[in-house]
Amino acid sequence: MTNRFNNKVVVVTGGSSGIGLAAATAFSAEGAHVYITGRRQEALDAAVKQIGGRVVAVRGDMADLADIDRLYETVRKEHSRIDVLFANAGGGEIVPLGEITEVHYQRTFDTNVKGVLFTVQKALPLLQDGASVILTGSTAGITGTPAFSVYGATKAAVRSFARNWILDLKDRHIRVNAISPGVTDTAGLDELFGGGESAQGTRDYLAGLIPAGRIGRPDEIARAVLFLASEDASFVNGVELFADGGQAQI
Structure with a gap:
């Protein structure tokens, strides 16, 4: 580990599990002050x-x-700035066309699109000039996946945000990039597939569909996130970086 983020202020939404937790852990190990969010207090306590x-859970x-306002008020009181924002909170469900409900549509778009939009917009007064913003996209945003069309549409929107912002x-001089993981070994993956032998x-x-021959690990995605957030990526702006073992490239 290096000290690339020593004394930097980093916000990771959806930081209590999976990719968000791995990224928050990596940022902390490199010296950052880290703020994480999540919806379940017990998961946040375990993540801390x-x-x-130096980590604070909101x-x-x-x-x-x-809730976004409360997050940034906490940051403002303690540091008055954000150097890195990883807008990672999101989720989805398997629902095929013909069974999509308004509730499913609204929940998915609220979490993955509305949430990302206002997470970034409301951070603007705190974001340092020259800050780095990373959005979590997905290979589902550019590839077809059965029964996953609503989720895929939200991630295509997230990728578009990066290009426009x-x-x-x-x-x-605020850089905005998207990290698009492929299939990654997280608790959310088990929830998506229902667990057990079928999962x-x-x-x-x-x-078997991934050229790398396996699914990804959260720490592998986290390392790509830290690259995008770092000075090593100072001339990388508006890209969609696929961390997917090559799945979306064939």
């Missing part, structure tokens, strides 16, 4: 213990604008 270092749903923020069979099938 795992991450260690319970909240990023689809709720009042680099123009809105160019005078402040394992689905994992094995998906691994």
